[in-house]
Amino acid sequence: MIWVNTVVQGLMLGGLYALFATGLSLVFGIMRLVNLAHGDLIVFAAFAILVIVEVLGLDPFVSALLAAPLLFAAGWALQRLVLNRVLGRDILPPLLVTFGLSVALQNGMLEVFSADSRRIRSGALESASVALGPVTLGMLPLLTFASAVAAIFLLNRIFYATALGRAFRATSDDPVTASLMGINPRSVFAIATGLAMVTVTLAALYLGMRANFDPSIGPARLIYAFEAVIIGGLGSLWGTLAGGIIIGLAQTAGAAVNPEWQILAGHLAFLVVLLVRPRGLFPRAFD
């Protein structure tokens, strides 16, 4: 029954990757912007939570709740002050700006927090587990997966059942016409990036509690997130969850065969999907 365990662990890991990917998917869906600093922003958020935990001595979940509005503001400001200036027909400027941001952020964190591995301590939660038939599930992975599902459910509600979501979808489809209807695309973009940073905070909370992290691990998280988005199909948040699960399953299966193959197996799964379904598994009808 080892394989059942492997599958379940892969599923749970997929939840974490889906959380990494949600913000990326959201921003791309609305403004066709790929933020190459996304992974470094996740690590940055993890350090922000860690600082709050250590300085104020608060529970990690409460700390994440405190960090979320700060990171929303940071995302909002980033979009307003920097990214809005480079968005346009040419994809080169936003790519290069976010690449510069990635390099700057990574090295800034290296100076401030050093290269040491850190972890957000969560006390009893670290070792808590529940037995589900033949497999024993860690409480933390289970919570991660549940949070991913909840986050995607909530974002979909925002998208399809609120005025803000209508503005998101309208701007995504046609910014010019949307602005004729009294929507300011730049403000919409700023709110979207802020919201993406809230999902980044959630991802960072679980990243930091689940394992050690240091300033250099951002780019790899960006790559997993990106693979999940592409596998799922552009613009579909549930697709992103499926994509994250596929990467998680492939990595766990690869690691079960040979620990050195974990990461490689995830990448290969991505390439296979790209080969068979270049537009991903669940592409939105219009894109």
Add this chain to the structure above:
Amino acid sequence: MGARVTVATRAGRAAGIAALALLALGLALPAFAGRAMIQDLFFILTMLTLAQFWNLLAGYGGLVSVGQQAFVGIGAYAMFAGVILAGWDPVPAILLGGLAGLALAVPAAWFAFRLQGAYFAIATWVLAEVTRLSVAQWKALGGGTGTSLPREATSDMAFVAAIGRLFSVREAAARDILAYWLALALAAATVGGIYALLRTRHGLALAAVRDNTEAAKAVGVDAVRLKWLVYLIAAFGTGLAGALVYVQKARISPDAAFSVTDWTAYVIFIVVIGGIGTIEGPILGVLVFFALQSAFADYGSWYLMALGLIGIAIMLFAPRGLWGLIADRTGLHLFPVRRRLETGHATTRGD
């Protein structure tokens, strides 16, 4: 009163003569320059080569790759394989690096071209990671920890003994001189080759695709074939440069040879600060980068952070880089590629 289309300008001719003079000076340099200077110039020339190829991809082909380290790494490893597994001399084994780059580029392009724009960029990064992780499984070349060129391969390297006698220097210094000359030849061939390419009808087609893909297709330009052409050329050249860099380093590991910072971030910085989409840009950019590197590299992460911020500032306030600023002020084009109509009695200036 025949009219003809020309790209030649007086500044261009002067720059050509100056370039030849610089090349001659560069060839003679080991006779009177110290070893440290030769090593610095080797670094500048190889970075210039990498930057020119990245600029060809991104600035002319519209293909923003953040995975060029794949070709540096595979080129370097192919050279090592030629030396260690097949017993080749390192100098001809550099060619293996170019061929390996080419061989990797075919499947890589086949995958990456399925994705557009920004997603293409990250796909190239994924492919570089796949290549790195696969090479790390290659136990004959040291696996994840890497390996060194065998002592006898580096000491018996072609031409080294002759260079040693010519300049009466030790073997290690002679190896540096050889690597420097090869880098000079590669950089000159790269700049000259890309310039020649841009002056052909392929170059014109490239500029047309970059400026407006749909319009270019409408007049019969095969945009997909051009993308392949540019991607394969860049892969071949980047593979050669990677192999050459590691002939000089003589020690390799997957993490170093596939480093995104060393082979892509620095290269992008050089092109962006110098001016993307021009041949002059990367040349100016590599000089600025080298100056910054010499002055501030001791500050480690602060320095890298500043590089990232400078890159952002350039994209925000001077997206065409330093050379763009200079060209706007002076109208100077050292490597003119723009077609102008020249008639018998009047010259029409046009962009």
